[in-house]
Amino acid sequence: MKHRRGKPLARSAAAGLAAASLALAAACSSGDDGEGADTYTWWDPYPQHEADSDWADRVDACGDEAGVTIERTASDTTDLTNRALLAAQEGTSPDIILLDNPAVSTLAETEMLTTVDELGLDVSGVDQNLLAAGVVDDTAYGIPIGANTLAIYYNAEVLDAAGVDPASIGDWDSLTSALEQVTDNGDQGITFAAIGTEEGSFQFLPWFWGAGADLRELDSPEAVEALELWTGWLEDGYAPNSVLTNSQNTTWEEFLTGEYGFAVNGTWQVNSAAEADFETGVVQIPARGGGPAPAPTGGEFIIAPVQSDTERYDVTRQIVECMTTPEGFVETATTFAYYIPPTADGQEALLEEQPELEPWVEAVREAKGRTSDNLGTDYPLISEQLWTAVQNALSGSATPSEALEQAQADAESALE
Amino acid sequence: MTTTSVGATGRASDSGAAGHRPAAPPPDRHRRRGVPGSARQWTALGFAAPLLAYLLLFYAYPLWRNLDLSLHDYTVRAFVQGDPDFAGFANYAEVFASDSFGTALLNTALFTIVSILFQYAIGLALAVFFHSNFRLSGVLRALFLVPWLLPLIVSASTWSWMLNSEHGIINSVIQAFGGDQINWLTSPGTALVAVIIANIWLGIPFNLVILYAGLQQIPGELYEAAAIDGAGARARFWRITFPLLRPVSAITLLLGFIYTLKVVDVVWIMTTGGPGDASLTLAVWSYREAFGTGQPDFSPAAAIGNLLIVIALVFGFIHLRMQRSWEKS
Numbered sequence: 026m027k028h029r030r031g032k033p034l035a036r037s038a039a040a041g042l043a044a045a046s047l048a049l050a051a052a053c054s055s056g057d058d059g060e061g062a063d064t065y066t067w068w069d070p071y072p073q074h075e076a077d078s079d080w081a082d083r084v085d086a087c088g089d090e091a092g093v094t095i096e097r098t099a100s101d102t103t104d105l106t107n108r109a110l111l112a113a114q115e116g117t118s119p120d121i122i123l124l125d126n127p128a129v130s131t132l133a134e135t136e137m138l139t140t141v142d143e144l145g146l147d148v149s150g151v152d153q154n155l156l157a158a159g160v161v162d163d164t165a166y167g168i169p170i171g172a173n174t175l176a177i178y179y180n181a182e183v184l185d186a187a188g189v190d191p192a193s194i195g196d197w198d199s200l201t202s203a204l205e206q207v208t209d210n211g212d213q214g215i216t217f218a219a220i221g222t223e224e225g226s227f228q229f230l231p232w233f234w235g236a237g238a239d240l241r242e243l244d245s246p247e248a249v250e251a252l253e254l255w256t257g258w259l260e261d262g263y264a265p266n267s268v269l270t271n272s273q274n275t276t277w278e279e280f281l282t283g284e285y286g287f288a289v290n291g292t293w294q295v296n297s298a299a300e301a302d303f304e305t306g307v308v309q310i311p312a313r314g315g316g317p318a319p320a321p322t323g324g325e326f327i328i329a330p331v332q333s334d335t336e337r338y339d340v341t342r343q344i345v346e347c348m349t350t351p352e353g354f355v356e357t358a359t360t361f362a363y364y365i366p367p368t369a370d371g372q373e374a375l376l377e378e379q380p381e382l383e384p385w386v387e388a389v390r391e392a393k394g395r396t397s398d399n400l401g402t403d404y405p406l407i408s409e410q411l412w413t414a415v416q417n418a419l420s421g422s423a424t425p426s427e428a429l430e431q432a433q434a435d436a437e438s439a440l441e
Numbered sequence: 442m443t444t445t446s447v448g449a450t451g452r453a454s455d456s457g458a459a460g461h462r463p464a465a466p467p468p469d470r471h472r473r474r475g476v477p478g479s480a481r482q483w484t485a486l487g488f489a490a491p492l493l494a495y496l497l498l499f500y501a502y503p504l505w506r507n508l509d510l511s512l513h514d515y516t517v518r519a520f521v522q523g524d525p526d527f528a529g530f531a532n533y534a535e536v537f538a539s540d541s542f543g544t545a546l547l548n549t550a551l552f553t554i555v556s557i558l559f560q561y562a563i564g565l566a567l568a569v570f571f572h573s574n575f576r577l578s579g580v581l582r583a584l585f586l587v588p589w590l591l592p593l594i595v596s597a598s599t600w601s602w603m604l605n606s607e608h609g610i611i612n613s614v615i616q617a618f619g620g621d622q623i624n625w626l627t628s629p630g631t632a633l634v635a636v637i638i639a640n641i642w643l644g645i646p647f648n649l650v651i652l653y654a655g656l657q658q659i660p661g662e663l664y665e666a667a668a669i670d671g672a673g674a675r676a677r678f679w680r681i682t683f684p685l686l687r688p689v690s691a692i693t694l695l696l697g698f699i700y701t702l703k704v705v706d707v708v709w710i711m712t713t714g715g716p717g718d719a720s721l722t723l724a725v726w727s728y729r730e731a732f733g734t735g736q737p738d739f740s741p742a743a744a745i746g747n748l749l750i751v752i753a754l755v756f757g758f759i760h761l762r763m764q765r766s767w768e769k770s
Contacts (some may be wrong), residue, residue, distance in 0.1 A: 032647060047449065104731060106737075107732060110520060110737065113521045114520060114521050114523065129737060131517055132517075134518050134519035135517055136518070136521070136522065137521050139705040221712075221713045221716065221717075222713060222715070222733065265607045266607065266624045266628075267604040267608070267626075269624075269626070269627035269715070269716055270605075270627055270711075279608075287652070312608050370702040380725040380729065402517075402736065404735070405734055405735030405736035407578070407737055408733075408734075409734045409736075409737065413715075413717060416715045416717050417715070417717040419627075420624075420627055420628055420716030420717065420719070421628065422716065422717055422719075435540075
């Protein structure tokens, strides 16, 4: 009897112990923030820069200056936005995030970000066209740490062979006739990214805005003209059919083969272009009637999510300031493959070091934020319809005007 | 029940796991024999607790959360603040009313059915081929498993490179024989075909392995007897191999169906469901709504996800039903 009773008891004790330890483990993992008072968390979208890179050193240095340790985690852009949202929901936001500019207004709308005023930052020196991407209802939620934009790279050897002078490209017609000359000479014309993601819209916008179209009215005659320019290039064989699945990286790979006369790409390829096997150059993307078209700004904002412990803000401000001084901007610009500083001081300082970046500084000054014009969180919805229209038109499943009419109707219903 | 019937005919380890639920052990008899004290019950509960906790945490909670997401209007703001409006079935209505729904449903049906038919047919042919052991058959069979071992990002990227309009190897072969360039991934007419081809290639090893294991269970005497009766290779296949493989085939097709139904990565990497909606399946649509744009729409994405669960469940029940009727006969 004793034995029989003893065994189940021992067994239930063991089982109880197991259950208790399980509960304990669960409690431990949920209670553990991993944040000490002098450890500040930092997320950025640069997984290509590893822990021993110049960029990581630079982040660490800003932490040292503020007297704290920075714990840096890198993941790619789309993933970063989703993770930031999840972390905000769980109440485990990092102290600082570097985030792609169109996503800033999305996060700001959730009230998970501190404003620059709350943090006590001075943004008066930042170029308005760049700051605008992080402004929602007249409140700024972050500072651009650098800006990049699009322009047209050309292969000087291909152009020479075809007898095209890059300086002659000033509007759409001169560009198209340059493409004709290049393809007639047996080379490929132009390559760009029209993939069905944000990158596709990003690359289409300079032409869209350059025609005078407005994102609130996707089916305007100007918008149709911009899309017809692209479909025309595909039909005439000036651009390859693969642009439909090209990301900007793939586009660049195509250009580096040396077979293409032109490629639309961004500031971040300056280094790579200098190392190409052929001579390259840059021209601004032309507007339809001439002059440079406004290209969309790319680049990350430095933002500070709301913390339950508001005493952390003081150090956070110091870290942000370290990143956004004129020297800080220039250092970021050179650490990274050429980020243009967002302030006039920073731009001057950069040009002193690297005068050859002049065309890019000008392009950034002309550039326009995707979420500006008070589009804010409407932009992602409109952009999705825009790239869908581009895909439909280029693949031939709809004419440009049909595709854009559909896009406008869908955008309107999505915005309701 | 399912476990025993599958175990007798094939060594499909996956099916064993799937069959656990219906094969619940009858615990009553044991309990009557032992001490009817509460200590015993607590012991049982204590030992079951880790499993229960696991099931609740990793099965019940995600399902519940998915339902919760689909029945509320989770804007990005509401997601972070945790204060979504209750939407009832509005998200489902929105999904059904969307222009993409018809396309996505048809594409899903085509993608799934064509994929598993070819995967099964080719897998079975290869299994029968390798069943007659010849020299190097082991090595060759191992080579056929390569698609399974490669990370999906690698195989999908390789396929999209091979199918590239201008630089793809497939087009250059076609053009070498005088054909025209086919815009595999960029034309609305061929994008779905292209992703189906890639997916068939990816799914063949799974079918090959399970069907090959099933073939091993068929007693060799049957073939000898049939040979003595004068049955040719064709008759042996249709009269012996195919019927005796039926339970294994059924589970292979069911698993293949469920796997194929929820394929996202291959399609996303190759076409992102495009151009337009040309290669959009329900699973890709769900992913696109939630993560493919700058503005995450978790609620409709969850609604589409639940729809997929229901479809998979329906076919699961059909499978169980078929199996029961075979057992009776």
